Amino acid sequence: METMAKDGAAQGATVTPNKDVSEDNPKGYTVIYVLGGPGSGKSTQCTKIAPYFGFCHLSVGDLLEAEVETGSEYGKMIEDCKKEGRLVPSDLVVKLLQQAMQRSQNKKFVIDGFPQNEENRAAAESIMKIEPDFVLFLNCSEEEMKIRLLNRNQGRVDDNINTIQKRLKVYFECTLPVINYYSAKGKVRKIDAERSPEEVFEAIKDVFFELKEKHRETARRP
DSSP states (O other): OEETTTHHHHTTOSOOTTSOTTTTOOSOOEEEEEEEOTTSSHHHHHHHHHHHHTOEEEEHHHHHHHHHHTTOHHHHHHHHHHHHTOOOOHHHHHHHHHHHHHHOSOSEEEEESOOOSHHHHHHHHHTSOOOOSEEEEEEOOHHHHHHHHHHHOOOOTTOSHHHHHHHHHHIIIIIHHHHHHHHHTTOEEEEETTSOHHHHHHHHHHHHHHHHHHHHHHHHOO
């Protein structure tokens, strides 16, 4: 198991602006996107999925936070976006994500918080050349997400009521269309995320066992 959400992201986290992120792109990735609104439990479930199924967990939120901590110009721009509830530009997100994938020794990735909009999705497909095996959609009501965000009290700049409202607006306007896009392609696995973390993970296990069996069947074919 490998988790690059915080510790791995911090090593060499600064963006290399002139590096072509598509170069030396390894083949044979297994990629799972984990999407849902703010407070739906994406990171909580990814930290369970990664060790259980041998995936590398990449948290876009933590990769962005690691860049902020470097004090770089990119980091300052990211912090401003977070304070205002805006999405970080796709080219920067893709560069951070691609560099984290290149640093990993794993080829199986569970990515939470990406793609957040159609621009993210298009950048992943055109620049990183990746398509998810499936999208895990943690479905949670707006009211429940608000309660969770206000109660978690992590000291984050985006955990106040005004910014929460903006983040929810971004989710409904920008991220839901991405989920609908993958749903039309038959790639979305919807999970009721209003239950306890343990109950949610039990439901997620079934989805991943399905993927494992699918890979086994593919390997058996001549």
